[in-house]
Amino acid sequence: MRTSSSTSRGSSPRRKLISVAALSVALLTTASAQAAVAQDAPSGAPAVPTARTEAAPGTPAERLIVGYKSGAAEAKSDKAAAADAAAKGEKAGEDVGFRRRLGTGAALVDLGAKPTTADVADVVAEYRADPQVAYVVPDRLNKPLATPNDTEYGRQWDLFESTAGMRVPGAWDLTTGSGVTVAVIDTGYVTHSDLAANIVGGYDFISDTAVSVDGDGRDGNPADPGDWYAAGECGQATGGSSSWHGTHVAGTIAAATNNGKGVAGIAYGAKISPVRVLGKCGGYDSDIIDAITWASGGTVSGVPANADVAKVINMSLGGGGACSTATQSAIDGAVSRGTTVVVAAGNENRNAANSSPANCGNVITVAATDRSGNRASYSNYGTIVDIAAPGGETATAANGILSTLNSGARTPSTENYAYYQGTSMATPHIAGLAALMKSANPALTPAQVESAIKSNARALPGTCSGGCGAGLADAAKTVQAVKGGTSTGSTYASTTAVAIPDNGSAVESPITVSGRGGNAPSGLRVGVDITHTYRGDLVVDLVAPDGSVYRLKSASGSDSADDVVATYTVDASGETADGTWRLRVRDTASYDTGWLNGWQLTF
Structure with a gap:
């Protein structure tokens, strides 16, 4: 209050x-x-x-x-x-x-x-x-392929929402990606406390100082100094700020999870090897070719052997034209060494056949979808696209993809989080899934990884003119298929908004679960999205089908922050799964109102 x-x-x-x-x-x-x-x-x-x-x-x-x-x-x-x-x-x-x-x-x-x-x-x-x-x-x-724009898991619709999320929580029942390194071939890495625990050795492959802007050429430090440029540089009339693009991509793959802060990574048990190839104005094929070779365990003259060989490579970058023989040779070499290569389809709203490395062979080419499961307006498409994943659209900021970032306009400043959109954001969803798969079944070849992702995809919830591959990737189903065992991971959601009256009676929102049989799990996850101007006023309860009440949040006169966007874990193993569950919300003090925007149950 x-x-x-x-x-x-x-x-x-x-x-x-x-x-x-x-x-x-x-x-x-x-x-x-x-x-x-x-x-x-x-x-x-x-x-x-x-x-x-x-x-x-x-x-x-x-x-x-x-x-x-x-x-x-x-x-x-x-x-x-x-x-x-x-x-x-x-x-x-x-x-x-x-x-x-x-x-x-x-x-x-x-x-x-x-x-x-x-x-x-x-x-x-x-x-x-x-x-x-x-x-x-x-x-x-x-060039990096992204269009940018929390810090809390409840805002990561791309992982768990029933409509167009990638059903990641169900995969976590089986694996979190431990034992796998993912190379992010991108702009490098700017220090972030929500990612640092999962960073291993990388390399800076930018050989030209005009591109590297760090004062030197190739070296063992993949730190991102910023890729800003002034008006008139990079062929542009106006200047641009630093993107911290590689750090955003890395957070989607393996941000630290269950650490009480920030966002969750898809393969949060995996490690990230930052490999810097993109700097001021972009990066050259030659540097990217060597980065692919080195990241996958190949030998590059003058570069120390890689102690953290990647089983998955993420390349959220690209340009126009056909896949060159030189680039294809590097990709083929990586795949022959057992590394899965995942690339962005591109953001030009055109046939991805005209974008490289999206049109290279032996890669998994990823298109982007919006929060409703349609092909994102910017995403490339076509017969060479293998799979679609959430890439977001930031016309409404919260419909973008939230990940780790930095606030510096030019050089690094304070760490933060931000919503971006792009096939650059869709690609690490698939790289993260590939890491989960390799952790669950290390014997998988790159071809088997690709085949399993495609054969276990679900139909696109929305529309895709031009072709979006096998559909929307389903992490829970895919990991279960390659590992065996049981993973439910099903999410039931309500998106009907309910007004919360000021200091009034409780409101409820129902979700009906049917066909599951048996009891609910001991780790039932309850995701809550509430807009309110003084969240300390609120009491939030989960009501089971038999009327049992589980307190999720109590009122607190000292908590003056806005909103409740969180995921709670409830031991509901004594409850029958099937039936109508309700989220109950009550405002206990005067002066502030709000809305229950929606909520979900993940079994």
Whole structure:
């Protein structure tokens, strides 16, 4: 009770992610990556010309990735590859130099200062004419695919809501992901207390200081210094704030859970290896290729062996064009080592066949759904999409995906949480599910992981024009299928809003459960969503079908905060499961009113 009313909600600030043109808090390519990358280069960076190459005609290229056939000397000798680059440059009349060997064995070659489209085409033609060259592709610039916008599990509709949630709680009855490392190939990691316990060794693979903005090239520190940019940089007229994109993605996968704060991670028993490839203006294929190789246990020259090999890779990033041979080679290598690769379909509302690495083989390509189970308005679609998962839509902030973040507009500041939207947010839902599956059954191959996710999906609750793969992923059903045993994990919900009168009689909201048989579990979970301007006034009870009352929350004159958004655990093992359960709410003091927005029971 209080003498004045407040409408403050204390929720995380809304953040809006738009295109590459305005990475205010995360990045999204709303136009094709070709158009985005062809914009002016950042200050001090080399110009990015347009070249027609195997991967995507018209794709910008300032350097090339060259794959040699296995019998060629250049396939193993850096000296031979350097000599070959010089020779081909001489023939083309251009300055071509060997830069380094990628983890797949391919060579990365520079094209000199400010080459024109014709210059690049001449060099490409020389390599293509060489019978010892298997492929030549541009080293493209990739962008994080997200559109951003609590700190409490009750707000994570994407995990548990009956309509379009991914039914994660039922999977937790069987596994939490322990023993599995997930590599998040992204912007790196900014320290967050709700995630730190699950972070293991990673690596910073950004080789160019203009992109890394941390003062150096590759090193063992994957800390995210921020990816902000000023007006006129990254080909954009206006500046943008840092996104902390990799930290948001990581929180969805493995934020610490049952720790009395923040959000829950899908595979909260798993570990996250942050692998930094995206910095200012994005990140190059060559760095991403080496990151894929290293994260999955492959060898990359000059980089220490990975002590925390990932069984799952999450790539919430991408660009336009076909999947290059160079990128496909890295993915194939990772899969051959037993690592499942999960990628975002993209956020351009177009066929994902035009987005890479979404269109690569041997990956699980993920489309995004909204809170009603429709394909999200921004999500790519098509026959190459394998599965859909919650990605959210933040026109209403609470309909986005809530995860760990940082409040810094440029450099790191205080930790916080925020709602984002995007296929970047859908992808870690599937990476988290893959980690749960590998923990439940370590013998699963990447192909078996993909097959089980697809075969145990449920029909999309809403609509998807263009194709959203096998449907909406079902975590409980999928994990049960690969592990065996019994997991109910069913959620029953009421979304009918009920007004709570000021200092009045109790109101009730019913949920009817049928067909379960037997008793309720000892860990019955009761999710509550109440809007109220002084939650200390409220008493909240669960009423069982036989009339037994379980107190969830008592009144408190000292609790002046807003709202009750929480999940309570009740030992209801003495109650019959079937019947009508009721949530009872009463306001015990004057001056404040509210609404019971909805609630759910998870068995």
